Amino acid sequence: MFRFKQFSIRQDKAIMKVGTDGVLTGVWTPIPDHTKSMLDVGAGTGLIALILAQRCCEAQIDAVELDDPSCDDMEANFEASPWANRLSVYRSSFQTFCDTVGKQYDLIVCNPPFFSGGMKNPSARKALARHNHALSHVDLIEGIKKSLRQTGVFSLILPVLDYENFRLEAARRGLYEYRLLKIRPTPSKSVKRVISVWGLQLPRVALQAEELVIELSRHHYSEEFRTLTRDFYLNI
Numbered sequence: 001m002f003r004f005k006q007f008s009i010r011q012d013k014a015i016m017k018v019g020t021d022g023v024l025t026g027v028w029t030p031i032p033d034h035t036k037s038m039l040d041v042g043a044g045t046g047l048i049a050l051i052l053a054q055r056c057c058e059a060q061i062d063a064v065e066l067d068d069p070s071c072d073d074m075e076a077n078f079e080a081s082p083w084a085n086r087l088s089v090y091r092s093s094f095q096t097f098c099d100t101v102g103k104q105y106d107l108i109v110c111n112p113p114f115f116s117g118g119m120k121n122p123s124a125r126k127a128l129a130r131h132n133h134a135l136s137h138v139d140l141i142e143g144i145k146k147s148l149r150q151t152g153v154f155s156l157i158l159p160v161l162d163y164e165n166f167r168l169e170a171a172r173r174g175l176y177e178y179r180l181l182k183i184r185p186t187p188s189k190s191v192k193r194v195i196s197v198w199g200l201q202l203p204r205v206a207l208q209a210e211e212l213v214i215e216l217s218r219h220h221y222s223e224e225f226r227t228l229t230r231d232f233y234l235n236i
Helices: 020-028 047-055 068-080 094-100 124-130 137-147 160-172 223-229
Strands: 037-041 060-065 087-091 105-110 148-159 176-184 193-199 208-213 215-217
Touching (some): 020 148, 020 176, 020 223, 037 137, 047 060, 047 068, 047 105, 060 068, 068 087, 094 137, 105 137, 137 148
Parallel strands (some): 105 148, 176 208
Antiparallel strands (some): 176 193
């Protein structure tokens, strides 16, 4: 059990455990004004959905996940949270969800499978969670175009190289980039992750680019990281 200030995450069955990527995606992603509906794609334990539920007190939040054992954990986490009446689990691939549910959202978030090449994990569940063969960038983008309201935004986190590939494909397929956050583990290390925010409408202002350092030294977190996460982590 991983405990946050206002909720806990059971993760006994889930492949992907609580991690900094998911937390930062949940806490940094901008929530548009008057947001009423959100979708967490590949939700795993429901971590990002729960962070968004804490941040936005009115929105209904759907979470779609293909892995059944992870859904078991997520349903338990949602039911035990203060926002159970606003959270729903869909046991489905994102592709099937888009084709059958047909809903549109003000905000969509995704912490997707990263890896596109190399040897897959011999565990089918781990391979599904970590490799994008079940949810390619093209499938994700086309699903977003179906499920995002015209005034909505889509946010996802990717490793730097995957972000560059996604950026080109997204622009080619009609998404527009609004904001990005480059994440460094420490001041001396290179950028490892990028959270980017996209929409269907031409942006009115230039791309807003920011940078975040997580740790200044071992377990000595930057003030920016502490500010972002202090409403969630117990010891920050």
